[in-house]
Amino acid sequence: MTVANKKVEAELLGRDQVAVEFVLGFDVQNSGAPQAMIVDVKLDSASTSGCSLFEDRLLEFCRQIRALSDADRVQLLNPDKSVGTHPPSVALESFYRGLDGKDHVSILLRELVLKLQNRFQLPYQEAELCHCRAVPTAVVDRAIVGGCHSTLSVARTTSAGTSCGTCKLDTELLIAYRLGAL
Ligand code: FES
Numbered sequence: 001m002t003v004a005n006k007k008v009e010a011e012l013l014g015r016d017q018v019a020v021e022f023v024l025g026f027d028v029q030n031s032g033a034p035q036a037m038i039v040d041v042k043l044d045s046a047s048t049s050g051c052s053l054f055e056d057r058l059l060e061f062c063r064q065i066r067a068l069s070d071a072d073r074v075q076l077l078n079p080d081k082s083v084g085t086h087p088p089s090v091a092l093e094s095f096y097r098g099l100d101g102k103d104h105v106s107i108l109l110r111e112l113v114l115k116l117q118n119r120f121q122l123p124y125q126e127a128e129l130c131h132c133r134a135v136p137t138a139v140v141d142r143a144i145v146g147g148c149h150s151t152l153s154v155a156r157t158t159s160a161g162t163s164c165g166t167c168k169l170d171t172e173l174l175i176a177y178r179l180g181a182l
Contacts, residue, residue, distance in 0.1 A: 002026045007044060008115040009025060010108045018054050018113050024077070037073035038116075041065050056106040064170035079117060099180065107145050107178050123173040123182060132163035140171060144178045151175075 114120035
């Protein structure tokens, strides 16, 4: 098996930063094509600041990763690809359920996994989300990661959506994406 490392980062509220290093293994599975799997997960302490809760959750995250079978690790890394005859196991479903939380650590872990899979993309791409109040998308997104999970709480925190209201649909999309509902 050949091994490669991939570091992915996520930011919390514009000041706290978390970085995780995924150790990936590349092996030949049933189909004969090389398939990647996660071998290990490490917190990159040199690139991580703030958010002490994250470390505890990452340890649990690592335990769940290590408990997966090789086939499940392949599927976790390549969710859109078949892994031969292996069905998704209970362990993999349990892993995904563990990322269903609405707390900011669950949201950041979801972001890190999506980045590892090259699938992280917010459903609203423009730099400014609320044109009436000139609120950047990044400000709205950080508010959502920090706990604003309704258009009303986003409006109270950022003022986005407090005039014509047409941006509320985009805010709802961002909330749904961040909570894993899209
Ligand atoms: S565009 Fe956000 S309130 Fe009008």
